[in-house]
Amino acid sequence: MPTNSIASIATSLPPIELVSWLNAEGSLTAMLEEKAGQPLRVERTFEGYRLLTLQQKQQLGLQGSALNRPLLAWIREVQLYGNDERPWVGAQSIFPLSSLKGNARRLQQLKGTPIGYVLFKRRRTVPNQRFVRQTSEGWQRQTRYDWYGRLLLISETFLPAFLSSDT
Numbered sequence: 280m281p282t283n284s285i286a287s288i289a290t291s292l293p294p295i296e297l298v299s300w301l302n303a304e305g306s307l308t309a310m311l312e313e314k315a316g317q318p319l320r321v322e323r324t325f326e327g328y329r330l331l332t333l334q335q336k337q338q339l340g341l342q343g344s345a346l347n348r349p350l351l352a353w354i355r356e357v358q359l360y361g362n363d364e365r366p367w368v369g370a371q372s373i374f375p376l377s378s379l380k381g382n383a384r385r386l387q388q389l390k391g392t393p394i395g396y397v398l399f400k401r402r403r404t405v406p407n408q409r410f411v412r413q414t415s416e417g418w419q420r421q422t423r424y425d426w427y428g429r430l431l432l433i434s435e436t437f438l439p440a441f442l443s444s445d446t
């Protein structure tokens with residue numbers, strides 16, 4: 280096998296120290312707090328309603344004519360800090376309006392509370408489908424959660440500071 284194809288395979292795989300994080304079930308908040316040895320700090324960079332892009336609708340698993348209809352969702356974008364002055368994870372959460380019914384409405388009033396405190400309050404894991412990809416900011420896991428019948432899409436990108444953290 281020519282060496283350049285080995286190099287191309289190597290760049291398409293995440294670093295070994297990230298694999299367990301990219302594939303982990305359960306709350307990432309809980310895992311990050313254990314690694315940091317302190318509560319997670321959540322800095323919100325955006326929270327509000329947005330019309331979803333075609334790619335976001337596809338990532339939510341929509342198909343057929345649903346992809347052509349405008350879909351409004353509540354979007355939350357945050358940076359998660361462990362015990363470093365640089366963020367460890369950048370996260371975007373997409374809540375279709377149909378998912379924000381009943382006790383899920385509190386997902387719009389989280390402020391600095393990590394979503395994980397709500398999502399995993401009563402259960403260690405939540406049914407989900409997981410996708411992993413490399414982005415320009417870092418390796419990203421995308422999780423489509425079925426939380427009590429409500430669809431949520433949460434993307435978490437592991438930033439350079441996470442990899443260089445010595446805890």
Ligand SMILES: C=C(O[C@@H]1C=C(C(=O)O)C=C[C@H]1O)C(=O)O
Nearest residue numbers: 306307308357370392393394395
């Ligand atoms: C979904 C979880 O919550 C974390 C907290 C987030 C937030 O507060 O916006 C976003 C993504 C997660 O990393 C989790 O703990 O797994």
